[in-house]
Amino acid sequence: MASIEQYEAFVETVERGSLTAAAHHLNRSLQAVSRAIASLEEELGVELIRRTTRRLQTTPTGMVLRERLRAALKDIDDARSEARREAQRIGGLFRISASIHFASRFVVPTAVAFAQRFPEVEIDFVLDDALSHLIEERLDVAIRVGDLGASSLRSRRITQLRRVIVAAPAYLMRHGYPRTPADLSTHPCVIRTIGPEGDAWPFLVDGRLVRIPVKGPLKCNDAAAANAAVLLGAGIGIAPLWQVRQEVDDGQLELLLTDYEPPPTPVSAVWPANVGTPARTRLFIEMLAHRLTGERI
Structure with a gap:
């Protein structure tokens, strides 16, 4: 033709x-x-x-x-x-997807500032811990935590999240401190049934990424609930630093096994692979990346 x-x-x-x-x-x-x-x-x-x-x-x-x-x-x-x-054109309906907790802390404040800067924009949040389908749900941009894998979407890595092991001081007084990842086998751990960790937590041991099996009497399918259980002394937990940073700073939680921390988790913005990137999408991603720069997360 x-x-x-x-x-x-x-x-x-x-x-x-x-x-x-x-x-x-x-x-x-x-x-x-x-x-x-x-x-x-x-x-x-x-x-x-x-x-x-x-x-x-x-x-x-x-x-x-x-x-x-x-x-x-x-x-x-x-x-x-x-x-x-x-x-x-910086205006019209702008649909943003992100995980619920990360969105509340970082994405929503950025979007509010974005809407104040560009009053003609109407923000529609699609907040879900499951991965949203951009095309089917007519999303303009999604903020995804974790490796993207193979994808036809456009993407930009905007930050990375430190993963930490934490416990409450009261718990550590009763059970003592684990000195190596293998010591976790003798400790009750709070298991997250969502996310990539599950009951096999990642650590860097002698430069190699290994997964250490953990167990415990308490499992949660919600990050906030899991963190609350750890804060109450139910056991040792794993979390992105940003979720427990305030409690660590206040002394309510202690960081453990810092010499064995796994590689940080990437956070990426993804959007449909159109011929061009709309200005509002590009500017929003820039604003979010700028907000996350320098954050201790």
Whole structure:
């Protein structure tokens, strides 16, 4: 099927009266314009421009095609211009997805500041700890914690989260301190049934990532509930630092096994792989990345 570039080369050549003028206007080489017209004629099986040593003469078929294509190309050019304007418009419905707890702490405050800066934007949050489907749910951007894996979506890593082992001082007074990850086998641990850790917690041991089995009488499918149980002395827990930073700073929780901490967890912004990134998406991601820069998370 003929391309838009071939149609443009044909119309410009007819209207400007020469291949050279058409090539100059289209910012293409003379050879490229000539090949485009030849390919179009070959595909249609008809002569569109009759070439002589002195000038180019458009055939009757070529004149009819030129009139139809001129209007079509104008519509395409108008559509392109409208798409560019829309991509630069900072307004309209802007749908953001993120996990519930991370959104409350970081994404929502950023979105509120974004909406205050751009009053024509209407924010719609889709907060869910499950991974949302951007296309099906018509999302503009999603903030995802963890490795993305193979994906056709566009993405940008905006920060990373430190994972820590914590326990309440009262618990440690009763049960003592684990000195190595293997010591966790003798401690009750609060197990998160959501997220990648489960009952096998990651650690760096001698430069290698290993998973240490843990067990305990208390399991939670909610991060806040798991952290609350650890704070009450139910056992040792694992958490992103940002979730327990205040309690650590206040002395309500202590960091354990810091020499064995696993690699941090990436946080990425992902958005549909369209031809261009809308300005509002790009600016929101910039604002969120700036907010997270320097955060002890």
